[in-house]
Amino acid sequence: MPRRPARPAPRTSTRSTASTRVVVPEITPKTFFGHGLPGVDLEKLTGKLIVIEGADGSGRSTQISRLVEWLEGTGHATLQVGLKRSTLVSEQLEQAQQGNILSRTTLSLFYATDFADQLEHAMLPALRAGAVVLADRYIYTLMARDLVRGMDERWLRNLYGIALVPDAVFYLEVSPEQLVQRVFAKNQSLDFWESGMDLGLSRDMFDSFLKYQAAMRETFRRLQSTYRFRIIDGERSTASINEELKTRIGVVLASGR
Numbered sequence: 001m002p003r004r005p006a007r008p009a010p011r012t013s014t015r016s017t018a019s020t021r022v023v024v025p026e027i028t029p030k031t032f033f034g035h036g037l038p039g040v041d042l043e044k045l046t047g048k049l050i051v052i053e054g055a056d057g058s059g060r061s062t063q064i065s066r067l068v069e070w071l072e073g074t075g076h077a078t079l080q081v082g083l084k085r086s087t088l089v090s091e092q093l094e095q096a097q098q099g100n101i102l103s104r105t106t107l108s109l110f111y112a113t114d115f116a117d118q119l120e121h122a123m124l125p126a127l128r129a130g131a132v133v134l135a136d137r138y139i140y141t142l143m144a145r146d147l148v149r150g151m152d153e154r155w156l157r158n159l160y161g162i163a164l165v166p167d168a169v170f171y172l173e174v175s176p177e178q179l180v181q182r183v184f185a186k187n188q189s190l191d192f193w194e195s196g197m198d199l200g201l202s203r204d205m206f207d208s209f210l211k212y213q214a215a216m217r218e219t220f221r222r223l224q225s226t227y228r229f230r231i232i233d234g235e236r237s238t239a240s241i242n243e244e245l246k247t248r249i250g251v252v253l254a255s256g257r
């Protein structure tokens with residue numbers, strides 16, 4: 001939860017002194033992708049929702065920890081959320097994945113439940129308090145994973161109609177070849193699901209990882225034209241990616257949108 005007191009909600013106003021003219025941006029009300037959650041007053045969500053998307057090992061955690069340091073250092077309260085982090089079902093979801101016992105549809109609904117729980121109990125309260133919410137992945141990863149598994153796009157769009165439209169989304173794009181090196185260096189192994197082993201692309205996990213991550217990247221590129229998120233070249237240095245993110249997020253924080 002936010003560690004600093006929230007900033008007062010900005011209002012449209014122009015304050016002038018002898019030498020400065022400060023334009024305080026107007027808050028643009030948030031919207032849901034579809035039907036949303038019931039009983040939410042969107043006008044009260046004065047915080048910002050920033051999403052960092054990207055594959056396993058694309059550098060999301062590295063960037064988010066730097067962004068938190070920067071944001072908190074400049075007086076913004078922050079909250080971090082991510083997939084499989086709800087108090088309601090994260091443990092059960094992990095167990096279900098270990099045993100590979102759910103169908104694609106029920107696994108998808110389990111992830112949607114995890115997302116909805118965090119939306120209702122973490123993201124919305126923090127946004128009401130004026131905080132900057134940093135999401136380590138969002139509905140785009142959930143949709144892309146299901147789409148490469150052949151699930152119906154309209155059904156998925158409807159399911160994630162509960163989600164809030166973020167103020168900004170950045171997708172860290174890293175080639176599958178680069179990802180495999182990073183994941184090996186970090187974990188000394190590949191993950192069953194992140195290698196798409198359930199899809200039967202190859203018996204060899206390494207080969208399957210490359211094929212699966214290439215399919216995910218294509219799907220993200222396709223989703224980009226619908227959802228208009230920004231693709232960031234994630235193969236540059238950590239510092240240069242961070243500078244770009246800070247510049248772009250700075251604009252979002254200042255613009256009132």
Ligand SMILES: Nc1ncnc2c1ncn2[C@@H]1O[C@H](COP(=O)(O)OP(=O)(O)OP(=O)(O)O)[C@@H](O)[C@H]1O
Nearest residue numbers: 055056057058059060061062182186234236237238
């Ligand atoms: N720009 C970069 N260039 C090279 N290596 C990087 C870069 N950013 C992060 N890394 C390294 O890649 C590995 C994965 O980074 P990180 O844990 O931030 O990724 P992630 O997207 O959060 O991964 P996960 O999906 O496992 O949570 C780490 O060892 C990290 O040090």
Ligand SMILES: [Mg+2]
Nearest residue numbers: 060061062136
């Ligand atoms: Mg991470």
